[in-house]
Amino acid sequence: MRIAQVPPLYEAVPPRLYGGTERVVSHLTDALVQLGHDVTLFASADARTKAKLVTVRDQAIRLDPAVLKSDLAAHMSMLSEVRRRADDFDVIHFHTDMVHFPFFEDVASKTITTLHGRLDLKDLAGVYERWPQYPLVSISDDQRRPLASASWAGTVHHGMTADIYEFSATPKGYLAFLGRISPEKRPDRAIAIAKSLGKTLKIAAKVDAADLRYFHDKIEPLILGDPLIEFVGEIGDAHKSEFLGGADALLFPIDWPEPFGLVMIEAMACGTPVVAFACGSVPEVIEHGVTGFIVRTDGEAVDAARQAANLDRREVRRQFELKYSATAMARRYLNLYARLGAPLSQAFAVAATA
Template sequence: MKIAQIAPLAESVPPKLYGGTERIVSYLTQELVAQGHEVTLFASGDSVTNARLVTCSDVALRLDPAVKEHLPHHVVMLEQVRREAHQFDVLHFHTDLLHFPLIGEFADRTVTTLHGRLDLPDLKPFYKAFPDIPLVSISNDQRRPMPPVKWVGTVYHGLASDILPFTAKPTGNYLAFLGRISPEKRPDRAIEIAAKVGMPLKMAAKIDNADKAYWETVIEPMVNSHANVEFIGEINELEKAEFLGNAGALLFPIDWPEPFGLVMIEAMACGTPVIAFNCGSAPEVIDNGLSGILVDSVTEAVENVEWALRLDRRKVRATFEKRFTAERMARDYLDIYRSLPGVRANAAPLHRPNRRAPDLQIVA
């Protein structure tokens, strides 16, 4: 198949630091290439891929101090995609809703994966206006707020199986928090849980400009007042393996309809169990009592930390391998691609006799 993957330009593919969507685009693209497909990636020029790369900005927009507004760069990219659309059997968009008005003539051979929250009121009239664009959700819970639209599947995220190695015996006796410092991610709950159980907490997190006030007024004072809490900041993929692998458990104390929660399966890949609050996608991702523990309150989380620390890390890793690999994710998407009404009849996978996973370079 000739497949176009269209990524956001805010981060590179894969991202240097934080960036869930671009990381998933990278894993999917690499796996599709490994399975013998002809893949073109529309992304920032500092992206690293085995696909054909179409450079749509010199570097990731978030890392370019000269860039003040992202929208013009994305519009230029989408115009380039539109001009080249005839070359592809399938076009897979990861750019939320921006491209919808541009793809009417070939929408029946497109897929749009919605990576964000869908419960915002301004989204309903938009999706009502485009009921025939094929959409993919990243969890079933993500779909709940939406008006009737053309869902063609739910595909859970997957990781390259060797990107985060299994750690059988973690060397650190700490709880981990990885993600963004934002009210919906509830880092305050993580600090409270660690304090109540008397364990160290290491926090590796990004602080967006929109969340600086929350950091400065709520979380930073909490970090400074708890001797057991260490704030690390953003980390890259190489640092992530050690950070998650050596943790006793990952805290995922969310307070919003999380569409997926990539960090949960990243922890599982390392064999690290997850203590997750029971909302959003968490019940779909966590096998309760096997790969982690689902809780409904800080009190319940505190009561279950000891149980989580006793979970069999090999079974946590085995659950990841069964449910959340990039190979499985790519298979699911290929099934969806082939089911699209506009996909070309002769579009078929290419088979290489000696399949070898491509080497993905990590840029620190």
């Protein structure tokens, strides 16, 4: 099958540091190639991929040192190139929200659009009502709730390449928080849980410009001078196995409708249980008492973090390999491509439904 993958241009594919969507696209693209498909990735020049790369920008936008830059112009140029080559593909898989909708109406039936963000925002419903011909994919069933009547083709949970995450049978006695410093991610809650237990908390997190004030006003005062709390900063894939694998548990104390939560399966890949609050996709991703604990209060979270060491870390890793590998994700997408009419050999059709 001839497949185009079209990610956003904010991060490299895969990202050098923090980044979710582009990381998923990277793992999906490589898995599709390994399954024997002809895949073309439209991305910035700093992409690393097994697919054919069509370069549409010199580097990813976020870490580009240029002071003045236009993310809209960059994405418009990319979409123009995809449009020019549209006849070369059986499926065009977009990960760019809705920005491509006005330009691909005549070939909408050969496209699929995975929505990676929250969908409870003003104006979104009108867009999906205006362009119902585009088949949409959710990354969790919970993500769909604000747009239940949209043109959903299916739900595909994220997957990751297992080889880049090392299993750790023996943790080093600390708790971990990985992701982004923002009010909805609740790093303050993670800090409170660790302090209640008297355990070290290591925070590896990105701080966006929009969240700097929150970080300085709310989080720094909880960190400074406390020997239990270690702020590591933003890390990339090369350091995740050590960081996550060394933790007794990953704390995922979110306070918003998380569409998926990639860090949960990254922790599972290292054998590390997850203590997660029951918001958004969490009940779909975490199997309570097996891969972690689903909690609703700070008190429950403290108790769960205390019990995390009793879980079987090998079973946590096994569940990741069974449900959240990149190959499992790619096969689920192949099944969707085939249902939308893309040519798929009988052998691949069987693999896609496995």
